[in-house]
Amino acid sequence: MTESDNHFVADHIQDLKPSGIRRFFDLASQMDNVISLGVGEPDFVTPWNVIEASYHSLEQGYTAYTANAGLFELREAVSNFLATEYHVSYRAEDQLLITVGASQAIDVAFRAILNPGEEVIVIEPSFVSYIPAIELAGGKPVVVEAEETFEFKVQKEQIEAAITPNTKAILLCSPNNPTGASLDEQDLRAIAGVVKEHDLVVVSDEIYADLLYDDVYTSFASIDGMIDRTILISGFSKSFAMTGWRLGYAAGPASIIKAMTKIHQYTIMCAPTMAQYGALEALKNGRVKVQEMKNSYRQRRNYVVKALNDMGLTCHLPGGAFYVFPSIKATGMTSEAFAEALLEDQRVAVVPGNVFGASGEGYIRCSYAASMKQLAEAMKRMREFMKKMNLVDES
Amino acid sequence: MEAKEIELLQLLESNGRLSDETIASMIELDKEEVTAMIERLENECSILGYSTLINWAKVLNEEVVTAMIEVKVTPTRGKGFDQVAERIYRFEEVKALYLMSGGYDLSLTIEGNTMMEISRFVSDKLSTLDSVVSTVTHFVLKKYKHDGVIFEDQQDTDKRMVVSP
Secondary structure (H helix, E strand, C coil): CCCCCCCCCCHHHHCCCCCHHHHHHHHHHCCCCCEECECCCCCCCCCHHHHHHHHHHHHCCCCCCCCCCCCHHHHHHHHHHHHHHHCCCCCCCCCEEEECHHHHHHHHHHHHHCCCCCEEEEEECCCCCHHHHHHHCCCEEEEEECCHHHCCCCCHHHHHHHCCCCEEEEEEECCCCCCCCCCCHHHHHHHHHHHHHCCCEEEEECCCHHHECCCCCCCHHHCCCCHHHEEEEEECCCCCCCHHHCCEEEECCHHHHHHHHHHHHHHCCCCCHHHHHHHHHHHHHCHHHHHHHHHHHHHHHHHHHHHHHHCCCCCCCCCECCEECCECHHHCCCHHHHHHHHHHHHCEECEEHHHHCHHHCCEEEEECCCCHHHHHHHHHHHHHHHHHCCCCCCC | CCHHHHHHHHHHHHCCCCCHHHHHHHCCCCHHHHHHHHHHHHHCCCCCCCCCCCCHHHCCCCCCEEEEEEEEECCECCCECHHHHHHHHCCCCEEEEEECCCCCCEEEEEEECCHHHHHHHHHHHHCCCCCEEEEEEEECCCCCEECCEECCCHHHCCCCCCECC
16 A cells, blocks of 8 residues: 555545645745735734633643533533623523534534535635535535625525525624625524525524624524524634634534534543633633724724725725735736735735635635734735736835 | 724824824724824823833843832821922932832832942932831842733744644
């Protein structure tokens, strides 16, 4: 057997496409002096009180498994948090599951609800894990393309057009990675109508909910009648700057959470205990810090959106998350060619939009989770790049 | 005070070198509005100055000695602590002065080039004031954090992968 001989690897895994981000990562990490706007995580370190609480739990010897669904105190804290912040009510006893990041919650959710061949509507451009997660669960992803004309908000009619007798679920992510698009209450109500009419379930990835800048956040689960049809997924990674802790959660109807917990108990047992104690502290005393980080992201968003539009990379003001998704169509280049040339020429890393689905072609994702100093330098270099291509005149 | 003014002050407090133009785009105002706002805040003395936090320990041949002094004083009739406080804060060596609750009355931070300089200030200037009852001087051995900034921060490097989903 040789290194490249993969006859032991299952066919459907061989067929699974590797993420396009990987290639770009390899390119960028070989170069020096790169300013990266390609990072999908906060630039803050986890708040100190959270780190300290986790230390303390280790010092006290809390190093054993927790309940499969997670520490009861943590589930209670999540339940309170969801009730106060998003007006959705979930019982700590049987409607919440603490997971290894929101990513695991997404994986388990699809495995829990999908029969082979059942369809899930996915709105692209989207986070890179959704389609593989659905495929690995035996489901069939059906892509709906959100359009820039509607600021990348999916339209109810588009969802309706994609529904077949096999449709089981819709996957929503708002605020969205990579576009920053955020669905308001009215948008969600329109989708809820379709969901009800066709008896669907919604997997709602609300990981960026705390990072919505100009409006009050509405959870899909808070729309009339939707709490019984929604698996609300969120976590601590983005708002509390805890990506490496790998801690998320799913909230939903008891029957679905029970099914998810069953998979979770056999495959993971429980989320890491020290991370759970850190998360408990984050919910108890970390809200002020989240507000501070959010303000800082909002200011940086405003700065970057203005700078990009000024240099001819047009983009709307995204409602949330920490990404802008400017169009590069004026350059006549593909997303990949643009991103590669920008990296080669100016040492600025952005992620080509097509990585997030075919409809992301013609765009790039720029993360503004970087210091103002880095952002200012990146904007300077990108402007230089656009000037070289004669796309911006310095007047 | 309106929200934008507070936002502007917080930005300047953390980085006094931000240009008006950058601030303007961060808080969604025009550059001219920001310039006018800063001028107004300066005139109202809400903004008192722009200083730079320097780690003098890193600068060759520049040694700065810092001490914190606890001072017990007798307040003056009709003026309370303000009169003696003014006598003290007018000295240029005094970098900060606070009226405290607890075991002593005034807390002052003083900077000098040598320990000698500081002890001379305490014995010649401070202790000889009529209202001053007693002083306790604490010399600073090392600065870890000042005005919210950690000196020699190990955490300051970006530990994230260069590209991630």
